[in-house]
Amino acid sequence: MLKNKVVSISILVLVVVIALVVMVTRLYQADNSTVVSALSKIGISKTIAPVIPDTTIALEPAITDSTDSTNNAISETSTTTTTSTTTSTSTTVAPAAAGNDASCIRLAQCQFASLNEVDFSRLQLESIDFSAATLIYSNFTSANLSSSQFIRADLRRVNFSGADLSGVDFTAAVMIDTNLEGANLTGAIFCDVDLTTVTGTNEAQMAKIKKFKSKVNTYCP
Numbered sequence: 459m460l461k462n463k464v465v466s467i468s469i470l471v472l473v474v475v476i477a478l479v480v481m482v483t484r485l486y487q488a489d490n491s492t493v494v495s496a497l498s499k500i501g502i503s504k505t506i507a508p509v510i511p512d513t514t515i516a517l518e519p520a521i522t523d524s525t526d527s528t529n530n531a532i533s534e535t536s537t538t539t540t541t542s543t544t545t546s547t548s549t550t551v552a553p554a555a556a557g558n559d560a561s562c563i564r565l566a567q568c569q570f571a572s573l574n575e576v577d578f579s580r581l582q583l584e585s586i587d588f589s590a591a592t593l594i595y596s597n598f599t600s601a602n603l604s605s606s607q608f609i610r611a612d613l614r615r616v617n618f619s620g621a622d623l624s625g626v627d628f629t630a631a632v633m634i635d636t637n638l639e640g641a642n643l644t645g646a647i648f649c650d651v652d653l654t655t656v657t658g659t660n661e662a663q664m665a666k667i668k669k670f671k672s673k674v675n676t677y678c679p
Contacts, residue, residue: 619658629678643667649678 560576562568563586571591579599589609593616600620610630617637624644628651639658644666653659670679 638663647677649675651677 559568559571560573562571562573563583566586568591569587569589571588573588573591573593573596575595576593577597578601579597581601583598583601583606584604586603586606588611589607590611591608592612593608594612594614595616597617598621599617601618602622603618603626604622605625607627608631609627611628612632613628613636614632614634615636616633618641619637619639620641622642623638623646624642625646627647629647629649631651633651633653634655636656637658638656641658641663643659643663645668646666647668649670653664667677669676
């Protein structure tokens with residue numbers, strides 16, 4: 459019987475102690491000046507942490523344009539078409555070696571021009587003035603040179619085979635090894651020309667050369 463009373467008292471004391479512990483714990487967790495004062499009286503100290511106002515400013519997320527500006531760039535490619543117009547005339551500039559003045563053919567004025575080794579074959583070159591021009595090794599095969607002038611021109615080793623040389627003036631031209639084979643020499647003038655150095659001529663051709671009644675030179679006026 460005594461043993462049961464002791465157990466009951468012990469349980470009661472334990473319940474009271476647990477209740478006190480719970481109450482003290484709750485009071486200790488509360489941030490109140492009255493509670494702090496009451497706790498200090500029973501020897502329990504508690505420091506109240508100062509309440510710091512929340513000054514955090516919520517920033518709105520920046521709006522980012524997801525469109526890449528570079529993707530909006532429009533690349534324009536412009537294609538330029540160049541139209542080249544070629545005008546064909548009866549007189550065509552012959553292909554010339556470097557340093558020659560074949561462009562003078564367009565103006566029909568080739569005096570003093572350097573036209574060495576130029577290919578004039580089969581071209582229409584009527585009434586072109588080649589006076590005092592240098593035409594060494596040039597080729598006039600089957601070209602039409604009627605009424606042109608080669609006065610004092612350098613015609614060494616020039617090929618006039620099959621060319622139309624009717625009415626051409628060769629006065630004082632240098633014609634060493636100049637080829638006149640099959641050329642039309644009707645009315646051509648060879649005043650002061652050494653015809654012994656010319657090649658490819660025949661009697662029929664020479665009969666058509668323009669002659670003048672002169673005691674000094676049959677072929678000069």
